[in-house]
Amino acid sequence: MNKYYLNYLEQLEAEGIYIMREVAAQFEKPALLFSGGKDSITLVQLAKKAFAPGKFPFPLVHIDTGHNFKEALDYRDNLVKELGAELIVRKVEDSIRERKLTEPKGKFASRNWLQIHTLLDTIEEFKFDACIGGARRDEEKARAKERIFSVRDAFGQWEPKLQRPELWNIYNGRIHKGENVRVFPISNWTELDVWNYIRKENIPLPSIYFAHYRDVIAHEGQLVAVSDYIQIDETDVIMNKRVRYRTVGDMTCTAAVESNAETLDEVVNEIIATRISERGETRIDDKVTEAAMEDRKKGGYF
Amino acid sequence: MDILRFITAGSVDDGKSTLIGRLLFDSKSILQDQLETLEKQSKNKNADGIDLALLTDGLRAEREQGITIDVAYRYFSTPKRKFIIADAPGHVQYTRNMITGASNSNLIIILIDARLGVIEQTRRHSIIASLLRIKHIVVAINKMDMVDYGQERFNEIKSDYNKVVAQLNLQNVTYIPIAALHGDNIVEKSEKMPWFDGLPLLQFLEEVEVADDINHTDPRFQVQYVIRPQTKELHDYRGYAGEIINGVYKKGDKIKILPQDIETTITKIEIAGVEVEEAFAPQAVVLHIADDIDISRGDTFVHIDNLPKVENNIDVLLCWMDNKPLQPGNKYFLQHKSRLIRAIIQEIEYKVDVNTLEHTAVTDSVKLNEVVKARLRTAAPLVYDPFEKLDGTGSAILIDETSNSTVAAVLLS
Known part of the structure; x- marks a missing residue:
């Protein structure tokens, strides 16, 4: 070569x-x-x-x-x-x-x-x-x-x-x-590419990018963290799930994904295997209009 | 794994959108949620239940106004390569967009509708590919299903296009018969065309060698930014940051600083703060030199035995890209990588017809999408190479100093 x-x-x-x-x-x-x-x-x-x-x-x-x-x-x-x-x-x-x-x-x-x-x-x-x-x-x-x-x-x-x-x-x-x-x-x-680069350079990330337990509610198939910033209705079921984030944005419009990935290698493997796009899976705000x-x-x- | 950047040239009617959609779809770059959206929107469904052309559908602003905004970039990868597609519309009024997309491409896919064969548009795309010196050309003869997957028709088009190849002196031309709508010869070899003994398109794109296209023999480096920390520990540190445009630089190399025309030696090479013995194109480096010379952004470092041109009066090809016509005698800014100098268009020699390559006299003003041969005079000597020798140092843009728009692509000669 x-x-x-x-x-x-x-x-x-x-x-x-x-x-x-x-x-x-x-x-x-x-x-x-x-x-x-x-x-x-x-x-x-x-x-x-x-x-x-x-x-x-x-x-x-x-x-x-x-x-x-x-x-x-x-x-x-x-x-x-x-x-x-x-x-x-x-x-x-x-x-x-x-x-x-x-x-x-x-x-x-x-x-x-x-x-x-x-x-x-x-x-x-x-x-x-x-x-x-x-x-x-x-x-x-x-x-x-x-x-x-x-x-x-x-x-x-x-x-x-x-x-x-x-x-x-x-x-x-x-x-x-x-x-x-x-x-x-x-x-x-x-x-x-971003994930592979972070792995190659061994760049530390905020811990929410890796699997952790968190109280969430399910909304139209997406998991949203329970926080003071969202409204919890009586019909919502609060679950404690093992999740990680694919993107980090505003807590009200960023959804988590279920995951057991604790290391960069494991996160990269999950991203490779995923069949859903980043914005589709984690951004609640983009769904409003096309x-x-x-x-x-x-x-x-x- | 490396990167292949390619442009697809063709109009909607040639099946360009379908082809790009097919590549994205078959490389599994379209994810489930995106597919679901597509399925909802699809009217002209194919066997997969979706309309592949929708994958490259434009912005709402474009649909509403019936326009196409120049180049869209698409991404996909296979285990062998990362691909960047410059998706540019191919009609005559979009010459500017094709040039923009072509300027960053290693390869062009020229789409031909098997029913129509080589048409004016095919010629135009090929001329632009040859002007911009795209190193690899794939002639994808599409809609083979409409001509019964016939070898004869394929050979006929191939021999027609060979005339274009000879006229333009094109290199590295590969022909592939495809049916993008059905996926024939895209990922797998088509069973309907057993007579074709070449690679299917995606496999060809994965294997075509592009690493050797980067020039590693003519060292060219231009200063982008001077790093001077001026801290207590790094009091005397002075490093010249920039991209190695061509060639290889080694510690100890005897170099010349241009346009100052002063010789010195490279004492140290760093990449991201780490010292290395040598560095090569297209690495982003920091160079240190032995002597204390006044150097600023835009200055060029070359080997003493491999010199570029240094001139004020330069023949150029200009591809005009602005709605406002060229004003002969007006001053423009010439941006040559990181170097910005004033330039004046002294003389326009002739217009190049992008459909025929014929030269015609310029009787009117030079307008959007027109290509002309002209002579520039720069306010200070420009350090450059002819575009046909080294495209990195042979290309520039013109900027209108009142609107700040990029008004022309410049090929130096």
């Missing part, structure tokens, strides 16, 4: 590092959007590698819905300490109060849509010109058409028709004042 050969994970990593460096070089005030999930953890790893041994060049920005898994918050705080990075947390709660937003009601009232307001306010407050996010094109069909450098107008809106052609690996990050760019360095990764993601993106979402 060719001596100078990169396997697929090494190729994806090299591409991700290249994109991270383009962001640091092209923008005045870039930030990394950090949720505590595996995708944003992968971004942190790429950025660490891109600028080693220099210091981590981006603040981590957490748009906090208030509906967090405690394990993800603990992980976040430890990581920030270890990186010596700046952490900026802005709470959806505050946006709701200050802007007199109406909270959605219902059984799994999610603040997912309201995050947009907090995100845009945060971008405005810190004058961020680029926000690095962990979206992947395999997640969903609106994502499949988005650029790696995705220009958003002052309202944060994605305009699919006006996207710039993205040729070779030349990234045009020039913007007008008030605009900003969302950058997706792991656009070309699939869920399995074009839910497209709508959210146009409204300024990640």
